[in-house]
Amino acid sequence: MNRINRLLGTVGAAALVVTSASPAFAGGTTAGSTITNTVTVNYQVGAVAQTATGASNTFTVDRKVNLTVAEVGTTTTQVSPGQTAAVTTFTVTNTSNATLDFALVAAQQTGLAGAHSNTDNFDVTNVKIYVDTNGNGSYDAGTDTLVTYLDELAADASKTVFVVADIPLGQVTNDVAAVTLTATGREGGGATAQGAALTETTGANTAGMDTVFADGAGATDAVRNADYSAKDDYTVLAAALTISKLSTVISDPINGTTNPKLIPGATIEYCIVVNNAAGSATATNVAISDPLPTTVTYSSGYGTFLNGTVTSGVCNFDGTAGGSFASGTVSGTLSSVAAGETKTLRFRAVIN
Structure with a gap:
C-alpha cells in the first residue's frame, strides 16, 4: 500500500464512524455494503497551482x-x-x-x-x-x-x-x-x-x-x-381436594330423636364433605356421585342440600336445596370450592 492509500484508510475509518452513528442500528452498517472514500490533494509548483491528484479506497462491510x-x-x-x-x-x-x-x-x-x-x-x-x-x-x-x-x-x-x-x-x-x-x-x-448453516470466516x-x-x-x-x-x-397450581363422608343417626322408630340407635327403620343423615387446601387452585364443577347400598332407602321427602358448611368437624344443617336421586344414586354439583374452603352435600336415608 502506498502512502496515499494509507491516508485514505484513515479517512475511510473516520467516515465509517460517522455513517454508523446515524441512524443507530444495533448491527451497524448493512453487511455487503461497499464504503468508498476519495481523497483529493491540491499542490503548487513555483507558486503555480497544479492539477489536483488523489486516490480512492473501497471496501466491503463484513457480516456481524x-x-x-x-x-x-x-x-x-x-x-x-x-x-x-x-x-x-x-x-x-x-x-x-x-x-x-x-x-x-x-x-x-x-x-x-x-x-x-x-x-x-x-x-x-x-x-x-x-x-x-x-x-x-x-x-x-x-x-x-x-x-x-x-x-x-x-x-x-x-x-x-x-x-x-x-x-x-x-x-x-x-x-x-x-x-x-x-x-x-x-x-x-x-x-x-x-x-444453510452459517460459517465464521477464519484467518x-x-x-x-x-x-x-x-x-x-x-x-x-x-x-x-x-x-x-x-x-x-x-x-x-392444582386443587387439593380431600373428601370425607359422615353419617349421623337422626331418629329411630323406638326412641324417636332421643338417643336414637342405628336399627332398621332409623333415619340417618349422610354428609359428604369437600375441602380444598389453602394455597391451591379453585376447584370448579365438583360433581359428586354417591351410589346407595340396597340396605338403605333414600328419603325423597327430605331432599338433598348443596353448599353447606362444617363447624369443628360437624356438618351444619344448612345449604340450599339441589342435587338429584336417580337409579339408586345421589348426585349433586358444587359450582366451585376455593382454596381453604369447605362445602358439603347432605341427604337422608332410612335403614331397611
Whole structure:
C-alpha cells in the first residue's frame, strides 16, 4: 500500500464512524455494503497551482452475526393439571447487520434450575413453536403459524415466538417444567426455505464479505456460536381436594330423636364433605356421585342440600336445596370450592 492509500484508510475509518452513528442500528452498517472514500490533494509548483491528484479506497462491510432471545415477562407461567396449549412467550431479535433466518428449538430440562428460582421436576408434552402471525403479542390458536424457523428476519427486527405445550394430568401444586428456546442464525434462504448453516470466516480479512460471530452467552449456549437461548417455565397450581363422608343417626322408630340407635327403620343423615387446601387452585364443577347400598332407602321427602358448611368437624344443617336421586344414586354439583374452603352435600336415608 502506498502512502496515499494509507491516508485514505484513515479517512475511510473516520467516515465509517460517522455513517454508523446515524441512524443507530444495533448491527451497524448493512453487511455487503461497499464504503468508498476519495481523497483529493491540491499542490503548487513555483507558486503555480497544479492539477489536483488523489486516490480512492473501497471496501466491503463484513457480516456481524448477533442475536438475542428473551422471555416475555418476569414470572413463571401458571398452569393447571391436564391443561392443553399452555403458552410461554419469547422475543427473538436479530441484532446482526444482515437479514438472516433463525432455526428454533424448544428443549426441556431434567432436574435443572428453571427461570424463576425454581427447579424442574416434570416434562410437558406435545411441545410446539408458533410465531405471532398477527403481531398482537398473544397466542391465537388457528391464527398463529406453527414454525421450526423464522424466515428472513431483517436486521434489528424482532419476532414474538410462543412455545405451546400440554400439562400432564397428574401434576400437583408447585411442580415445575422448564423449557429453553434456542435460536440459531442461518443464511437467509429466501422466502420458502430455511437457509444453510452459517460459517465464521477464519484467518485474515478478505476482500469479500466475511462473517464474524458476535453473539453473547445465553441461558444454555456459549459465546460466539451464532446461538442464543432463554428459559421460561410452567408452574402447576392444582386443587387439593380431600373428601370425607359422615353419617349421623337422626331418629329411630323406638326412641324417636332421643338417643336414637342405628336399627332398621332409623333415619340417618349422610354428609359428604369437600375441602380444598389453602394455597391451591379453585376447584370448579365438583360433581359428586354417591351410589346407595340396597340396605338403605333414600328419603325423597327430605331432599338433598348443596353448599353447606362444617363447624369443628360437624356438618351444619344448612345449604340450599339441589342435587338429584336417580337409579339408586345421589348426585349433586358444587359450582366451585376455593382454596381453604369447605362445602358439603347432605341427604337422608332410612335403614331397611
